[in-house]
Amino acid sequence: MLEAFFSSLLQVLEPTTFLLALLGIALGFVVGILPGLGGAVTLALMLPFVYDMEPVQAFAFLLGMWVVTATTGDITSVLLGVPGEATSAAAVLDGYPLTKRGEAGRALGAVLFSSALGAVFGAFVLALSVPIVRPLVLASGPPHFFMLTLLGLTFVVTLSGGDVLKGFLMAAFGMLVSLVGIDPQAGVPRYTFDQLYLWDGIDLVPLVVGLFAGAEVLQLMLSKTSIAQSPPGKLSGIGVGVRDTLRHWGVVVRSSAIGAGIGIVPGMGGTVSQFIAYGVAQQTSKEPERFGKGSIEGVIAAGATNNAKDAGSLIPTVAFGLPAGAGTAVLLGAFLITGLNPGPEMLTTHVDVTFSMVWILVLSNLIAVAVAFLLLRHLVKLTFIRGTWLVPFLLVLLGIGAFTANNDFADIFVMLGAAVFGVIAIHWGWPRVPFLLAVVLGGLAERYLFLSYSLDGWSWLKDPAVIAFAVCMVAVVLWPPIRARRRRAAAARAPENDAVRGG
Amino acid sequence: MHSTGDTAPARIRVGDVVMTVTLLVVFSGAYLLAQDWPFRAAFVPRLLSVAGIGFAVLKLLGFAVRFRRSARPEPGEPAAPRVRAEGDEERDEQSMEYVFGTAGARAWIGAVAWVAAFFAGLWLAGVYVIVPVFAFVYLRVAGGASWLAAGVYAAVAGGVLWLAFTWLLEVPMPAGISF
Numbered sequence: 001m002l003e004a005f006f007s008s009l010l011q012v013l014e015p016t017t018f019l020l021a022l023l024g025i026a027l028g029f030v031v032g033i034l035p036g037l038g039g040a041v042t043l044a045l046m047l048p049f050v051y052d053m054e055p056v057q058a059f060a061f062l063l064g065m066w067v068v069t070a071t072t073g074d075i076t077s078v079l080l081g082v083p084g085e086a087t088s089a090a091a092v093l094d095g096y097p098l099t100k101r102g103e104a105g106r107a108l109g110a111v112l113f114s115s116a117l118g119a120v121f122g123a124f125v126l127a128l129s130v131p132i133v134r135p136l137v138l139a140s141g142p143p144h145f146f147m148l149t150l151l152g153l154t155f156v157v158t159l160s161g162g163d164v165l166k167g168f169l170m171a172a173f174g175m176l177v178s179l180v181g182i183d184p185q186a187g188v189p190r191y192t193f194d195q196l197y198l199w200d201g202i203d204l205v206p207l208v209v210g211l212f213a214g215a216e217v218l219q220l221m222l223s224k225t226s227i228a229q230s231p232p233g234k235l236s237g238i239g240v241g242v243r244d245t246l247r248h249w250g251v252v253v254r255s256s257a258i259g260a261g262i263g264i265v266p267g268m269g270g271t272v273s274q275f276i277a278y279g280v281a282q283q284t285s286k287e288p289e290r291f292g293k294g295s296i297e298g299v300i301a302a303g304a305t306n307n308a309k310d311a312g313s314l315i316p317t318v319a320f321g322l323p324a325g326a327g328t329a330v331l332l333g334a335f336l337i338t339g340l341n342p343g344p345e346m347l348t349t350h351v352d353v354t355f356s357m358v359w360i361l362v363l364s365n366l367i368a369v370a371v372a373f374l375l376l377r378h379l380v381k382l383t384f385i386r387g388t389w390l391v392p393f394l395l396v397l398l399g400i401g402a403f404t405a406n407n408d409f410a411d412i413f414v415m416l417g418a419a420v421f422g423v424i425a426i427h428w429g430w431p432r433v434p435f436l437l438a439v440v441l442g443g444l445a446e447r448y449l450f451l452s453y454s455l456d457g458w459s460w461l462k463d464p465a466v467i468a469f470a471v472c473m474v475a476v477v478l479w480p481p482i483r484a485r486r487r488r489a490a491a492a493r494a495p496e497n498d499a500v501r502g503g
Numbered sequence: 504m505h506s507t508g509d510t511a512p513a514r515i516r517v518g519d520v521v522m523t524v525t526l527l528v529v530f531s532g533a534y535l536l537a538q539d540w541p542f543r544a545a546f547v548p549r550l551l552s553v554a555g556i557g558f559a560v561l562k563l564l565g566f567a568v569r570f571r572r573s574a575r576p577e578p579g580e581p582a583a584p585r586v587r588a589e590g591d592e593e594r595d596e597q598s599m600e601y602v603f604g605t606a607g608a609r610a611w612i613g614a615v616a617w618v619a620a621f622f623a624g625l626w627l628a629g630v631y632v633i634v635p636v637f638a639f640v641y642l643r644v645a646g647g648a649s650w651l652a653a654g655v656y657a658a659v660a661g662g663v664l665w666l667a668f669t670w671l672l673e674v675p676m677p678a679g680i681s682f
Binding site for chain 2: 165166168169172173175176179183185186188190191215216217218219221222223224386388389391392393395396399400403404407409412416423424426427428429430445446449450
């Protein structure tokens with residue numbers, strides 16, 4: 001096994017393979033920076049080019065490109081407040097406020113370095129966990145996956161801060177939006193209002209682009225200033241960001257573990273894991289009130305989980321042929337094109353290909369992060385360009401990002417609707433993230449619920465694991481108010497204690 | 504001893520009430536629409552809309568309680584002190600909340616009109632016409648750029664767009680209904 005592990009490194013470093021990996025990395029670098037044009041879309045576009053390649057070469061090209069989009073997607077999130085990828089949305093929440101304060105270098109240093117560490121962690125998990133995870137995944141059923149989706153949602157609802165009800169309302173609305181389209185159970189069109197476009201449901205890409213990027217563009221148009229208004233200093237913040245990441249190593253490990261763990265669950269992609277990791281980082285932070293206003297811990301959590309999740313999502317794809325998301329679903333096509341059968345074969349006959357994926361993950365991310373660090377000084381200058389010069393460019397990206405999802409202009413209308421909703425939500429202080437996550441998870445939760453019901457009726461509700469998930473959910477909802485109450489009580493006691501000591 | 508901020512009822516924001524009532528109407532409508540569907544199709548929509556109605560009613564009850572407290576202060580208690588409302592973000596001058604909250608009606612109308620013009624142009628004329636035209640006009644009018652700078656930006660924007668998306672990636676672009 002160890003021999004296969006190291007021989008796969010030599011295969012990756014073979015000149016043609018390595019050059020193909022570099023080409024993939026370069027493409028992924030650009031695609032990741034461009035908001036809206038997702039890694040999955042680019043994977044699909046590049047799939048026809050791998051017909052004549054050897055399996056390791058094909059994965060060096062495709063996987064190298066795919067994982068790098070997540071890394072560089074964070075750069076756009078931090079610098080422009082526009083998620084380069086749907087999976088980079090969480091990096092906007094704290095990365096962009098830091099940029100506005102003139103700390104873009106620090107934010108980028110932290111997000112890129114935590115990305116690299118997350119990638120190494122994820123690759124490590126991928127290498128070690130396949131034999132361990134296999135029986136666990138096989139033993140889990142739809143009820144467990146259903147409860148896992150609800151737990152994920154509950155985590156994010158607690159991100160609503162002091163007003164959990166607002167979070168629940170937005171989550172319920174998001175789940176309702178996810179139900180739009182033909183019902184998979186009975187084939188009934190739900191909430192489609194006789195519009196054929198809505199039969200396939202509302203696409204996630206225009207929704208994410210509008211919800212997050214629309215508001216940012218409007219802000220630039222209203223303020224007409226540059227994204228960052230504080231002077232950048234000497235951009236020495238990059239080193240500070242790297243040191244911040246090392247100082248908050250616990251956040252890196254936790255977020256990477258969440259990314260890899262959630263990535264394993266089919267359907268629960270990076271869009272979900274980034275916000276769960278962000279929520280956990282907020283809950284475990286000593287300064288949770290800084291989250292959303294430029295917390296470096298929030299940036300680190302978003303960066304670390306973003307790359308670890310790719311390795312996690314490869315585990316069910318390689319071991320069971322179960323794609324964990326859109327990207328891995330396209331990647332599954334590459335298996336078939338190169339003559340590989342995902343499953344036990346990938347852990348025996350073709351274990352070298354599986355291990356080569358581990359190396360590609362690590363090398364691609366390290367190369368991308370090194371290149372990004374070299375270009376940072378130039379990238380940061382983007383944030384000091386006047387807003388009016390960025391507006392036409394960003395509007396084009398908004399339009400193209402939404403349109404390329406399905407090549408349908410109706411997606412642009414969806415994006416504009418989402419932008420209006422996002423602006424209203426920001427203006428009135430309603431959380432957008434529970435809404436988005438509920439849209440992602442809604443359909444999945446319904447499918448798992450009906451699968452559970454079809455298999456066991458309602459008896460699955462008595463399953464100990466299901467009960468444990470339910471207890472976790474209650475704890476997640478109750479913990480923040482309990483902690484806030486204890487803090488208030490401690491703060492109220494502090495002056496009395498001081499008075500006693502003083503007296 | 505409690506601080507005023509701890510015990511005093513928070514100010515009710517009109518936006519919160521509008522949003523809650525809107526969502527209540529949406530959830531009620533969703534529930535009514537689901538009545539005609541078979542059980543399997545209607546189960547989750549009904550469950551969700553009932554939950555949504557419940558959350559919205561709870562939120563409205565919260566507003567009512569807060570309103571009563573602020574309207575009838577207890578003896579010795581200050582009347583409806585101004586404290587930060589729930590969900591309020593720290594409004595520094597660079598935050599979106601601050602910009603959206605302080606922008607005048609003229610700025611809003613201007614920004615929305617530019618966005619509407621861009622997307623209407625995209626729909627009518629397609630990306631290769633609207634991008635250079637919009638970039639040029641926007642930079643000249645809203646950005647105060649020189650003729651030369653706006654012209655160079657417009658040409659580069661159109662060229663890069665064509666090179667990257669059409670020539671290199673071969674991604675279909677919105678062509679516009681006029682062509």
